[in-house]
Amino acid sequence: MTSVDRLLVRAPNWVGDVVLSLPALRDIRRAFPGARLEVLARPWVADLYRAVKEVDGVRESRGHARDAAQLRTAYDLAILLPNSFASAFVMWQAGVPERWGYSTDGRGLLLTRRCRVPRQVSGRSQVYYYRAMLEGLGLATEGPPDASLRCPEEWGARGAELLGDDGPWIGVNAGAFFGAAKRWLPERFAAVADVVARRAGAKVAVVGGRAERPLAEAIAEGLTAPVRVLCGETTLSELVGVLSRLRLLLTNDSGPMHVAAALGTPLVAIFGSTDWRETPPVGETSRVVREETECAPCLLRECPIDHRCMTRVDPGRVAAEALELIAP
Numbered sequence: 001m002t003s004v005d006r007l008l009v010r011a012p013n014w015v016g017d018v019v020l021s022l023p024a025l026r027d028i029r030r031a032f033p034g035a036r037l038e039v040l041a042r043p044w045v046a047d048l049y050r051a052v053k054e055v056d057g058v059r060e061s062r063g064h065a066r067d068a069a070q071l072r073t074a075y076d077l078a079i080l081l082p083n084s085f086a087s088a089f090v091m092w093q094a095g096v097p098e099r100w101g102y103s104t105d106g107r108g109l110l111l112t113r114r115c116r117v118p119r120q121v122s123g124r125s126q127v128y129y130y131r132a133m134l135e136g137l138g139l140a141t142e143g144p145p146d147a148s149l150r151c152p153e154e155w156g157a158r159g160a161e162l163l164g165d166d167g168p169w170i171g172v173n174a175g176a177f178f179g180a181a182k183r184w185l186p187e188r189f190a191a192v193a194d195v196v197a198r199r200a201g202a203k204v205a206v207v208g209g210r211a212e213r214p215l216a217e218a219i220a221e222g223l224t225a226p227v228r229v230l231c232g233e234t235t236l237s238e239l240v241g242v243l244s245r246l247r248l249l250l251t252n253d254s255g256p257m258h259v260a261a262a263l264g265t266p267l268v269a270i271f272g273s274t275d276w277r278e279t280p281p282v283g284e285t286s287r288v289v290r291e292e293t294e295c296a297p298c299l300l301r302e303c304p305i306d307h308r309c310m311t312r313v314d315p316g317r318v319a320a321e322a323l324e325l326i327a328p
């Protein structure tokens, strides 16, 4: 292999996966200390990389044909974090001479260095899925995984502006883009948020996307504590700013959960249909609450039965975890 001066990392497509792949990104940085390291990312996750100092530049992906054209002759090596055939095909089309990644989705022949997904990553945090790929490709992974994000000052200031600076604030993230199976019951979120906010003398910010606004309004109606609904009102960088200002986040398993954990914001995450072993939030101030359910993790978008993985989660238990986390 020729020397690597210009290196491109193809980012995962979802916010949570971006956070969980940050330790691998930092390993790549250490493996190529002198190279210019850029990231190709979907527009809805690209801003996160602007909060990662190891990254020298961010390109937004605009679709396969446009990506192939814009990348032509620009890089010596592309490392692919997503598993898709398409992500490898674009790099091949663009003529990137070295293309490395897992040999998944029938793309092995498009890769110049490849490895299989090792069995031992199953049942462990996805952090190790990405790191195992680097090891399979012959790169070193060093030290404890660092999936932290540092909120840029201006993002934090914008977050404070959106909240109003008369906190403290606790956040509620009751949606989950993937599907309803991942969502705890909104009235239970409201009950827990109310208890915690009253006890902490805090206000409640409900965060999420535009589609989650009706859900957020319903939660706001169930609260007696002061509340601000920010669903649909924040860009990704503004959401990072808001999450960085929270005293605590109550959340489903979702992108904002992973971002809050990476920022070091204390959080309680309710897990049901998803795998608590593979996609838990990072960080020492994150707590996962779940109940043993014979069908979990099913990884379905919608529950085909009675959603017992979520209805069994007791609000008292969630509130107790939250209060312990914010205790002085």
Ligand code: SF4
Binding pocket: 181, 272, 273, 293, 295, 296, 297, 298, 299, 300, 302, 303, 304, 305, 306, 307, 308, 309, 310
């Ligand atoms: S099938 Fe089981 S794990 Fe899946 S959403 Fe329904 S209750 Fe939860």
